[in-house]
Amino acid sequence: MSQTFDKLLDARGLNCPMPLVNARKEIGKLEPGQVLKVVATDRGSVADFQGWAKVAKNVELVGQETEFAEGANVYVHYVKRTA
Amino acid sequence: MTKKSNVEVWTAGELLERLECRDKFFVLDVRNRDEFERFRLEGRSPVPAVNIPYFEMLELGGKDEMLDSVVAYVERNLADQLRFDLPILAVCAKGDTSEIVAQGLHRLGYASSTLKGGMKAWGEHHETRALVETDELAIYQVSRPARGCLSYIVGSAGKAIVIDPLRHLHPYLDLARGSGLTIEAVIDTHGHADHISGGPALAAKTGAPYYLHPYDGIHPIDVLPAAIPYEFVRDGQTFSVGRHALEAMHIPGHTLGLVAFRLEDRFLLTGDSIFIRSIARPDLGGKAETWAPLHARSLRRLLDLPEAITVLPGHFSNLDEADETGRFAASLGDLKKRNDGLVALQRESEEGFVRYLLASLPQFLPEYVDIKRVNAGLLTPSEEDAATLELGKNVCALSQAYAGFCGGR
Secondary structure, three states: OOOOOEEEEEEEOOOOOHHHHHHHHHHHOOOOOOOEEEEEEOHHHHHHHHHHHHHHHHHHEEEEEEEEEEEEEEEEEEEOOOO | EEEEEEEEEOHHHHHHHHHHHOOEEEEEEOOOOHHHHHHHOOOOOOOOOOEEEEHHHHHOOOOOHHHHHHHHHHHHHHHHOOOOOEEEEEEOOOOOOHHHHHHHHHHHHEEEEEOOOOOHHHOOEEEEEEEEEEEOOOEEEEEEEOOOOEEEEEOOOEEEEEEEEOOOOHHHHHHHHHHOOEEEEEEEEOOOOOEEEEEHHHHHHHHEEEEEOHHHHEEOOOOOOOOOOEEHHHHHOEEEEEOOOOOOOOEOOOOOOOOOEOOOOEEEEEOOOEEEOOEEEOOOOOOOHHHHHHHHHHHHHHHHOOOOOEEOOOOOOOOOHOOOOOOOEEEEEHHHHOOOHHHHHHHHHHHEEHHHHHHHOOOOOOOOHHHHHHHHOOOOOOHHHHHHHHHOOHHOOOOOOOOHHHHOO
């Protein structure tokens, strides 16, 4: 079953560091317990979101998926605000 | 060198020059820790570097924008590690984040630069250098410095043979066009494990035949025949190129179908047998004990060649193996004295040398099995997957010679 989310951030076409910079801004606007879904085309975002979730205090990475759409990989990250 | 918002931008080619001339600078690498561990900048001398993933700067800097976060982070956490008298090169995966980091450093008064295109561009940079260049005979060494791969274009009287072309074909096509050379044959010295061959694609593009020894037309671990068209190379076969000819010497060991190419008594393209500092490993087919004695006998065959012949290897592991002009070439006589593997070969009995080989095997990288599949046409990766398979530096040489330098990888 697909992960549920409260807000969607479209970071497709954006290069590093923008998917993560924008996700960090968006997560600040959510309530604790809510989930942000980020879709990105930058493959590096997979490892970077994992690394970020480890150092960030109020963030948990609750899921990651790779989808194939329109001839390219799309990397999906589900980030939960924990506090 | 160009400037962009007060920050110097180094291209991969400019970086290579600096690494070759032991230019002193400090690297601030902002990729994640795994990427940094796996593939980092190395020069003729060790390059001092610190790794702070950009997302740690962003989080701990605590600002909304990357640039402000970098400034806050560096002031708070990095000031004691950075020097104002040494240029700082910011490095990231593709070159965008490092530019912001370099701007942040510049705002704080540091002499900062950014690597254009990031480690991706550095990893894919190719350098072409002439070893001899006359109409009668020209030999070019095409290197991929970050990965330590070497390939060759041998030209004479308007004709050329390309040996071991790498995945990106532009260096060969550009040189052939610029020098008026017609590529008449494309040859792989063996089925490569560490990089994806450009051989079949270059052959298709130029209409030239692609040659491989048939023993390497079988994947050694899958034991499946290659699904690509190729012509067979035989021991002793000659390949004429203009007024010269290359003679094939079948020297199994690193692979069963490894072939060296000899141009008279002048040049020996050794493929993965003799490198400059070390020799090739015999275990990438998964049969180290069986192949090591073959490797020993093949290397002895090469030792009997004239001492003045110039060895042109298929790899290097460190930039400091190059001569003062940045070319990876040395006479066989010279290498008999200073190549770790050849010194051991001359000192040991066959049994002793086989023990030496088996005691010097570096880590076996699982992706090498897949790369051999790609080269045999058994697997077709996307461009992105191909780039990932080829990330970082090759590990085709025995580890002993480098144990002190790069942790024995």
